[in-house]
Amino acid sequence: MEIKEGDEVLLYLNDKNSWIVKIEKGKTFHTHKGVVKLDDIIGKSYGCEIQTNMAVSLKVLPLDYIDFLERIIRKTQIIYPKDLCYICFQANIHPGSIVVEAGTGSGVLTSYIANLIRPDGKVYTYEIREEFQKIAKKNIERLGLSKYVEFKLKDITKGIDERNVDAVVLDMATPWLVVEEAKKALKIGGRFVSFSPTINQVEKTVEAMKLAGFINIKTIELIIRRYKVKLNETRPETIMIGHTGYITSGRRAS
Amino acid sequence: MEIKEGDEVLLYLNDKNSWIVKIEKGKTFHTHKGVVKLDDIIGKSYGCEIQTNMAVSLKVLPLDYIDFLERIIRKTQIIYPKDLCYICFQANIHPGSIVVEAGTGSGVLTSYIANLIRPDGKVYTYEIREEFQKIAKKNIERLGLSKYVEFKLKDITKGIDERNVDAVVLDMATPWLVVEEAKKALKIGGRFVSFSPTINQVEKTVEAMKLAGFINIKTIELIIRRYKVKLNETRPETIMIGHTGYITSGRRAS
Amino acid sequence: MEIKEGDEVLLYLNDKNSWIVKIEKGKTFHTHKGVVKLDDIIGKSYGCEIQTNMAVSLKVLPLDYIDFLERIIRKTQIIYPKDLCYICFQANIHPGSIVVEAGTGSGVLTSYIANLIRPDGKVYTYEIREEFQKIAKKNIERLGLSKYVEFKLKDITKGIDERNVDAVVLDMATPWLVVEEAKKALKIGGRFVSFSPTINQVEKTVEAMKLAGFINIKTIELIIRRYKVKLNETRPETIMIGHTGYITSGRRAS
């Protein structure tokens, strides 16, 4: 595929150093390994290599959703892919799903859901802090997912406007305050999923879910272990993320 | 939503006991808590309760993809949701993705991918054992996902027919034998993901990936921990699944 | 070393099948692989093999503390070696230590401590259930550790008789009720360690420790992972013990 002006590409030096660059005529891009003339890239194909003025080769690669997501996550560190994808599994999110989500935060989870429910689904995302909503809108816009998202500047503990939705997904400080409202918003058989860093939040949420008559109530935690794989030197990495949060899920039964 | 003849529903007694039942006129369904007349359900709404002849109440719930998946997984125990969803994340699978997969096995991973790439994507799934392909076809059919899947009775280590695909996903004994072929099949920037139970398979696959010039090579393992959550008695469950497999991923760069 | 009448030995068939046997003249010992005449063993050396009447070879091995401990643990499953040894580390237990312990239970932790504090240390172990104390006394007797242990049929939450002890070690349902008493019993700089299965017990104990002015308060959990190691098939075991308990420790400062 030919690269043209206006495209965003990934300039790749190595696994630790790569940059997202917008191709603009007459512009240059500066790296610690030298300067690239962007004009040199126009008309080439993805997978090509270009030279910096320090004679270092960079690969030109196409961008995908994960490139963007990993950059947003690196900055915010709020929620990790392992949790994002398991939350969406437990919520049975797929093309066409109608989902209520809170809080929007920087929009990582929102974008993840939006990317999965295309083209016929919808995410209604609640947030009370306007500055976060703005960041999220920008992130979702950049990912080209805006038309699948409706942003709401509202306190979800005060009520959910939607009815008969497929899933309610929460990543917020007080999920237990939303359980009753989530039940009203969900269709029968619909799925509720909440992500919380402390075990005390989990206890309160599970109690509220039991009280509200949810079924299939489960709490799990995912621990990710990275490996250094090298012939005759294979071992798990020394430092790891020890905890992100617990995922609690259940289902509306009546 | 009104329940009609021919629908498949979930009869729910409790979290340990629930049954998938097809509603047929004049038929009965037997449980250890008594017999249900299916005629009694026709015309009712999801969320209703019906009585067995032993006066036990059962909830009637709609089925979704996860209900089916969990039943298939319980029987085969080959690959778990935590791995399914992380594999699909690493492979950047979403609506519209074109994916090559092997081996088909009982079709769990195939169905998971097919459910995510709807309506415009496609899964090409390779398998050499005809009896497995048959089981998988039946499972995929039941899930209503057949039109997104092309089944191939071929040895993927001998070659991949497709070109310019978004992702190659492997759950097979000798993934390292597919690395070179996967590179040819993938588009530039496309993603390769392999799931293996032993660390030796991982070592061989990573070596082959390095040799083939893949970038962003990573190996991780996901450990899932279930919790018993109860006010004042919260703790992880005593017995857990200690290991399923390692997930190795990378990206075609040239 | 020559084996003589009255010795207890280990008859070893394989890792899954071995038996502790007391050598008595004229007696036989029955296994599913045949019968052994114990007279045949007398006068032989450890490491020898004897034949059953079904011509199966058994190794004759000396017993050590761990052989006994593993058998007691297999029956009671209350506390695991990983926790036993870390508890004793955190409590700084070594030859000469004076230790208060509760509850005695079946004596597994008691025996472990007694084995480490020999020959000049002492364990004072509290238990309120007489039937458990009896079992523990029998276990400790068999291990030859009785002279290092003083058994007390007392409720430790009502008070600790000892003063100026090196460590207080708890494996009981309500450790937080012992924190104040433990402080009085400990010497300045002495160490307090508590083992609890639920996180709620941990919260209450830590709160009580903070209130009582303990320093270096820490809570950890040890997860043990067993591996199947085989050339080219190495992997963690599929089923594992997911949780035993949390270990909370601290130190008396004033």
Add this chain to the structure above:
Amino acid sequence: MEIKEGDEVLLYLNDKNSWIVKIEKGKTFHTHKGVVKLDDIIGKSYGCEIQTNMAVSLKVLPLDYIDFLERIIRKTQIIYPKDLCYICFQANIHPGSIVVEAGTGSGVLTSYIANLIRPDGKVYTYEIREEFQKIAKKNIERLGLSKYVEFKLKDITKGIDERNVDAVVLDMATPWLVVEEAKKALKIGGRFVSFSPTINQVEKTVEAMKLAGFINIKTIELIIRRYKVKLNETRPETIMIGHTGYITSGRRAS
């Protein structure tokens, strides 16, 4: 207990800031919270508080083995308490044990064993790098454990001088080269334990052990998880040590 000249004490400000100080007449000790006159401490009792010239209170506490060990470990980070104590459990090390150990390194494992085998046991510790042996000797000396340790400047893969020992414990790069020698050195029923960071070392060692006829061959890994315990905010710590090493053990049978 009265503090006198020449004693080493712990000056404790908080859990993050404490210092080991030797009490010398006329001397002062400087901290970021002010200066302490050591004369003020002489004649006081442990548990007392003294003021710096900035009017900050410090607790004066007695030192124990763990205070020293934690300081050595913080500097070297070679082997962690969770592993130290489990290694010694698997090796059945207790008062009176005769143990061969390699490599000495900075002496952390040596000191741990020496502390447990007192007063009648002995550790024979092998090391080929003289500079490490010097560091270890100094550490062991400071801990007052020298008389339980014999330092050997020898390559253990070339042979073990001792015979009929209770345990052989290895923390070195090539444990598989010692397996045959360890078997000769061990008494019948004696225990072999090896600690290795990579899974490849484990594979080689286990193969060598099988070949040499060891029984009860096991490989485990201990994962330690630290918790932040606070009423209503309890959770595992975010960053954790993901891997230290694998512990392989077995027993000489003949």
